[in-house]
Amino acid sequence: MTHPNDAYYQSCVGQWRCPMDFRVTDWPTFWRASMGPIDRIRVLSLVLWPSWLGRIYLDTSVSRVPGANGDGVLHTTRVSWLGICVMRSTERIELDPDGRRFMLIGTRRMMPTYWREESFSAPGVVDQTASKASYTFSWFGTELTQTTVASPDLVVATQGTAWSIGVQQLRRVV
Numbered sequence: 001m002t003h004p005n006d007a008y009y010q011s012c013v014g015q016w017r018c019p020m021d022f023r024v025t026d027w028p029t030f031w032r033a034s035m036g037p038i039d040r041i042r043v044l045s046l047v048l049w050p051s052w053l054g055r056i057y058l059d060t061s062v063s064r065v066p067g068a069n070g071d072g073v074l075h076t077t078r079v080s081w082l083g084i085c086v087m088r089s090t091e092r093i094e095l096d097p098d099g100r101r102f103m104l105i106g107t108r109r110m111m112p113t114y115w116r117e118e119s120f121s122a123p124g125v126v127d128q129t130a131s132k133a134s135y136t137f138s139w140f141g142t143e144l145t146q147t148t149v150a151s152p153d154l155v156v157a158t159q160g161t162a163w164s165i166g167v168q169q170l171r172r173v174v
Contacts, residue, residue, distance in 0.1 A: 003099030
């Protein structure tokens with residue numbers, strides 16, 4: 001029998017792409033958030049970047065790899081502008097034998113400090129229907145909750161903090 005966490009990630013295997021969607025929904029909370037000046041500039045550049053200078057794109061890939069509890073998942077993310085990578089992350093997702101939970105363990109690099117690698121981890125859960133996953137992790141000094149709903153050719157990832165929202169409509173590329 002296939003577990004929901006296994007079925008969910010198997011349905012996501014492939015490459016995905018979309019224009020990046022991200023906006024600040026609560027400016028006072030954003031300005032009060034505990035983040036360093038470089039992270040604040042990164043957020044402002046995502047939000048205030050004029051589209052006439054070129055869209056910012058989100059590319060992801062999902063593949064199956066051997067894991068500690070059987071099959072695991074390798075997930076990569078790349079945010080780029082005019083083909084220039086401004087953020088890259090690689091996550092290993094270990095599927096829990098309970099069939100629903102997983103642990104995401106990753107690293108990311110962001111401009112302008114691309115030489116500095118940040119580690120992060122997050123426990124997550126897949127719903128019983130194997131179509132929805134969610135997890136919470138630290139992003140720019142605040143908690144970000146990501147919920148993804150997967151269908152064969154579209155993954156909708158909703159990313160929210162106390163001060164922002166992003167809805168990525170990733171379409172299958174390969």
